[in-house]
Amino acid sequence: MRQRLAAGNWKMNGSLAALDEIDALAAAHPDPGCEVLICPPATLIAPAAARARGTPVALGGQDCHAEPAGAHTGDISAGMLKEAGASHVILGHSERRAGHGETSELVRAKATAAQAAGLVAIVCVGEQLSEREAANTLDIIGGQMSASIPDGSTGHNLVLAYEPVWAIGTGRTPSPDQIGEVHDFMRARLERRFGAGVGRSVRLLYGGSVKGANAAEIFAVSNVDGALVGGASLTAAAFGPIVAALGAAAP
Numbered sequence: 440m441r442q443r444l445a446a447g448n449w450k451m452n453g454s455l456a457a458l459d460e461i462d463a464l465a466a467a468h469p470d471p472g473c474e475v476l477i478c479p480p481a482t483l484i485a486p487a488a489a490r491a492r493g494t495p496v497a498l499g500g501q502d503c504h505a506e507p508a509g510a511h512t513g514d515i516s517a518g519m520l521k522e523a524g525a526s527h528v529i530l531g532h533s534e535r536r537a538g539h540g541e542t543s544e545l546v547r548a549k550a551t552a553a554q555a556a557g558l559v560a561i562v563c564v565g566e567q568l569s570e571r572e573a574a575n576t577l578d579i580i581g582g583q584m585s586a587s588i589p590d591g592s593t594g595h596n597l598v599l600a601y602e603p604v605w606a607i608g609t610g611r612t613p614s615p616d617q618i619g620e621v622h623d624f625m626r627a628r629l630e631r632r633f634g635a636g637v638g639r640s641v642r643l644l645y646g647g648s649v650k651g652a653n654a655a656e657i658f659a660v661s662n663v664d665g666a667l668v669g670g671a672s673l674t675a676a677a678f679g680p681i682v683a684a685l686g687a688a689a690p
């Protein structure tokens with residue numbers, strides 16, 4: 440059975456003082472019934488990991504370079520994230536694809552590097568609103584999956600996150616049927632590429648305006664194994680109800 444995952448992406452938010460939120464989250468959910476992951480800015484991973492030791496909260500990065508080391512000013516390698524205490528790294532987030540020109544081929548190279556370093560790659564895919572309106576959603580998702588996901592992926596080193604770009608930070612979410620259509624499509628595609636065993640073991644997260652109020656409805660959708668949460672992951676008060684809803688969701 441797939442272990443459910445509640446992942447928080449702090450994006451470029453947070454400070455040392457904000458790590459109190461991780462303490463509060465861990466204290467309020469000592470036995471969450473799902474995996475709990477916080478991906479803070481890279482500078483906060485090591486102090487956050489030190490504080491989260493012995494709690495159910497794991498730490499992740501938000502990006503990494505495809506190379507293990509070298510002349511890449513400003514970049515960070517997967518091995519560095521791992522050494523800082525990360526177990527996961529988000530790759531191919533739409534904000535990186537749009538703001539940093541990341542192609543699916545680059546995302547695949549980064550994910551390969553992350554997996555080689557022993558990290559779980561959380562690979563993000565998602566359509567623009569115009570692509571959904573043109574009924575191209577599944578073509579876009581399928582193309583991004585083919586090009587972004589490394590061949591050596593398994594349920595242990597890959598998580599796939601469906602994040603419709605138009606739902607991120609907007610308060611808009613797809614309907615449960617729309618989420619289910621994409622997640623069922625992603626599952627079938629993974630099974631076709633990797634075989635039923637691996638294909639069924641990869642966790643599929645939904646991301647985009649998830650909050651306490653809509654979490655249970657989203658977690659009831661077929662093939663939704665958790666969430667990748669932005670704004671509502673910044674405080675224990677907002678993220679706690681999402682963790683609780685996932686922990687309580689029927690397997």
Ligand SMILES: O=C[C@H](O)COP(=O)(O)O
Nearest residue numbers: 448607608647648669670
């Ligand atoms: O990585 C998280 C997503 O971009 C979702 O962000 P959001 O929950 O603020 O909409």
